[in-house]
Amino acid sequence: MVDVAVVGAGQTAFGQHPGAMKDMWSEAVRACVESVDGDVSLSHVEELFLGSTAFGGGQLGNTAAYLGEHAGMAGVPARRIENACASSGFALRDGWAAIASGRADLVVVGGLETMNDLTPERKRYWLGVSGDTEWERLAGLTFPGTYAMMARRHFHEHGSSHDDLVHISVKNHDHAVDNEHAQLRKAVTFEKAASGSMIADPLTLYDCCPTSDGAACLLLASAEVARSLTDTPVWMRGSGAASDHLALHDRPSLTSLHATKKAAAQAYAAANIAPSQIDVAEVHDCFTIAELLATEDLGFVEAGGGGAFASEGRGRRNEGATTVNGSGGLKAKGHPLGATGAGQVVEVFKQLRGQAGVRQVDDAEVALTHNVGGSGATCAVHIFGRGLA
Amino acid sequence: MVDVAVVGAGQTAFGQHPGAMKDMWSEAVRACVESVDGDVSLSHVEELFLGSTAFGGGQLGNTAAYLGEHAGMAGVPARRIENACASSGFALRDGWAAIASGRADLVVVGGLETMNDLTPERKRYWLGVSGDTEWERLAGLTFPGTYAMMARRHFHEHGSSHDDLVHISVKNHDHAVDNEHAQLRKAVTFEKAASGSMIADPLTLYDCCPTSDGAACLLLASAEVARSLTDTPVWMRGSGAASDHLALHDRPSLTSLHATKKAAAQAYAAANIAPSQIDVAEVHDCFTIAELLATEDLGFVEAGGGGAFASEGRGRRNEGATTVNGSGGLKAKGHPLGATGAGQVVEVFKQLRGQAGVRQVDDAEVALTHNVGGSGATCAVHIFGRGLA
Secondary structure, three states: OOOOOEEEEEEEEOOOOOOOOHHHHHHHHHHHHOOOOOOOHHHHHOOOEEOOOOHHOOOOOHHHHHHHHOOOOOOEEEEEEEOOHHHHHHHHHHHHHHHHHHOOEEEEEEEEEEEHOOOHHHHHHHOOOOOOOOHHHHHHOOHHHHHHHHHHHHHHOOOOOOOHHHHHHHHHHHHHHHHOOOOOOOOOOHHHHHOOOOOOOOOOOHHOOOOOOEEEEEEEHHHHHHHHHOOEEEEEEEEEEEEOOOOOHHOOOOOOHHHHHHHHHHHHHOOOOOOOOOOEEEEEOHHHHHHHHHHOOOOOOOOOOOHHHHHHHOOOOOOOEEEOOOOOOOHHHHHHHHHHHHHHHHHHHHHHHHOHHHHOOOOOEEEEEEEEOOOOOEEEEEEEOOOOO | OOOOEEEEEEEOOOOOOOOHHHHHHHHHHHHHHHHHHHHHHOOOOOEEEEEEOHHOOOOOHHHHHHHHHHHHOOOOOOOEEOOEHHHHHHHHHHHHHHHHHHOEEEEEEEEEEEHHHHHHHHHHHHHHOOOOOOOOOOOOOOOHHHHHHHHHHHHHHHHOHHHHHHHHHHHHHHHHHHHOOOOOOOOOHHHHHHHHOOOOOOHHHHHHOOOOOEEEEEEEEEEEHHHHHHOEEEEEEEEEEEEEOOOOHHOOOOOOHHHHHHHHHHHHHHHHHOOOHOEEEEEOOOEEHHHHHHHHHHHOOOOOOOHHHOOOOOOOOOOOOOOOOOHHHHHHHOOOOHHHHHHHHHHHHHHHOOOOOHHHOOOOOOEEEEEEEEOOOOOEEEEEEEEOO
C-alpha cells in the first residue's frame, strides 16, 4: 500500500454565502493550491472526489464534473460522494484508496455545501432526510429532537447535566474567536449559553450548530510526490469507517454511536495509535451532546465520563492531553454539511504544520478527524501525523 | 496493486417498479449472492459503494447506509456515489481501488434507481440536471435534443443517416428478446423503428431509451479470496475514467465524446488490450446515436465509420469481432440511471462465464463496459477478462 500525505488544504470562511457555489469552490481550491510549499499544477491532478449532500436541491446536477471544470480540472475523473454530513469524510477515505492502490499520485478531495440557497422547506428536507425517515422524520422527529433524546438518556444513565453541555458550547465559541474562518466568531458567557432559547429540551440554541455555506479542498499525494512538494507533509496514518442502523430504536444504546466506535477502532489499529496520543481532535459536534458522546466513543475519556471531561475543560486548547475542536467545531466554526469533513482536515493540516497561528496547539504531532452522517448512521475517522509512525 | 475479480453479479428486471426501492435492492443483492459459486456471507463484506442519481428526489436520505442495513450489511462502511448516469460505473472504479489498495478483500458495488416514483416534473428535473444547466437546460434543451444535435452533425460530417441509427435500434431490440431482464423485450421491424413518433429531429421514439426502475449488485474480491470462492472469477483488467465540459459549445467536437476516448485509452493501456480484442461490449446507448459514437470512440471502428458499422450489423451477436449491447443495451434492456453501469457488468459477468444462455457470445474471453454521465461530462470504462492477461 502506497503511503499518502496531505500536501495542501484550504477553505472558505463558513457562513452565509447564498448563490456562491462556484465561487466558494474556486476559493477553496485556490487556498489549497496556495498552501502547497512546492509548485503544483491542477493539470496534474488525476482524480477528484467531491463530498456534498444537498446539491440535488439546487438547479445543478452532474456537479462533480461541473465543479472540476469550473476550477481548472476539466477532464479529471470526478465523482460526487453523498453520505449525509459525512460526505467529505468518505470522499477522503476513497481519495486515499485511489493513491494507496497505486492508481494515482495526486488527488483532490473536496467538500461543498450551499444550504442558504434553499427555501426553508427544502433546507428542512435536506437536513431531515439524513436521519431515519420511516420511523422518525415522518413522525415529526427532527435532528435536535434526536440528539435531545441522546442527551436526556446520558443525563439519566451517567448523571451528566445540561451544564456539561454548556461548557462545550462556551469552549467551542472561545476557540472560534481565534479562527478567521469561523461563522460564529464570538465568545458566549456560561450564563448566556445556559439560558438560550429552548430548541428541543434539553438542547437550547447554544447547543446547536448553525446553518452554513462553505467549501474546503485538500490535495493528497503519494509519498514520493509528497516529498517532492514539501518538507512537512501531513501523513495519513489511519482510516476507519462504519455504518449503523438509521433509526435509534434499532440501536442497543442511545448514549454511544456504534459507527464512531467501530470506525475509531479501525483507524487506531491502522495507525497503531492509542487515543491518549491524539493531540488535536476535530470531532462532529452538530450538537454539544454529540461532542460529549464523541469524547467517550473516541476513547479520550471512559464511557460516562464525557460530562466531567467537558465541565473540567479538558478539551480546551492546551489544557488537556487532547484539544477538542480547537477550530470552534461545527458548533461555532459552522457546519456546511458536505464540507465539514474536509474542513476538519484543513484545521488538522495547519495544526500539524505549526501554521495555526494564535490557535496553535503546542507540540501537535498526531491528530484525528471524526465525521458523522445523520444521527450516527455513518462515520469516518481519520488519523494524521507529522511522521509516518 | 492487488488483483481484483468480480465473483458475483445479479440484478432485477429493469422496468416499472414504482415504490419498490428496498425490494429491488434486496432482490439484486440476493441474486448476486446466489450467483457466487462458493459460500459467501454478507457479514464478511467490508465496503459498500452504491451508485444512484435521483435518490434525493424521494423521501429518503442517507441511502447508502439505509440500503446496506436493509440488505444485511448493517455496520459496513457505505457511501452513495452520484455521477449522473455514470454513478455505478464510478462506484465500480472506487470499489476496485478499495481492494487494490489492500484495505479490503470483499466489496459490494451496487446501482439503483427508482425513476417511476417521481412526478413527471421531478423526473424531467433529475434527467435534465445531468446535462449542462446554465447554457442548455434552462434555455430549453433536453437530452433528446442534445443527442439529436450530435446525430445531425455526424450525418453532416460523415454522411451517416437516420437509417444507420434505425439499425442500432432494431439490433438492440432483437438482442433484448433473449434477455429475461429487459424492459422492452420485443423485436421491432426496420420500418416501424424508422417511422416512430418524432422526439427531437432526427431522433424518434425508437432512438430513445425508456424510463426505468432497477437495481444491480456486484461482489468484488481480492485475487486470493476470489480464487477461494470460484474457479471462474471474472478478472478486472483495466479501469479508465474521465470528465469533460458539460456544455456542448465548450467541446471541440459534437461527434465524439472526449471523456469516452480518454477513459478508454486509460482502460486499454491498463489492461494491455486492443479494441479489436474485445469480444463483448456493453456501451451506453441512451440514444442510438450514442451507441454509434461509442463504437467509434471505443475504437471498434474508425472515426466516421460508425454508420457503416451499424448498418452492416457488425455489432450483432456473433456477427462481428465485437458483440455490442448483447443485453439489449440501455435502448431495450432499459436505463435505470444509477443502476446502468453495474447492470452492464452483470451481463459481462454472465458472458465471460458462459452463463448467458440463448444470448451467449461464442468464445467470449474479454469484455468492456462503457458508462456515460450526462451528455458526456463523465465516463467510466472497464475491461474484464476470463484471465488476468
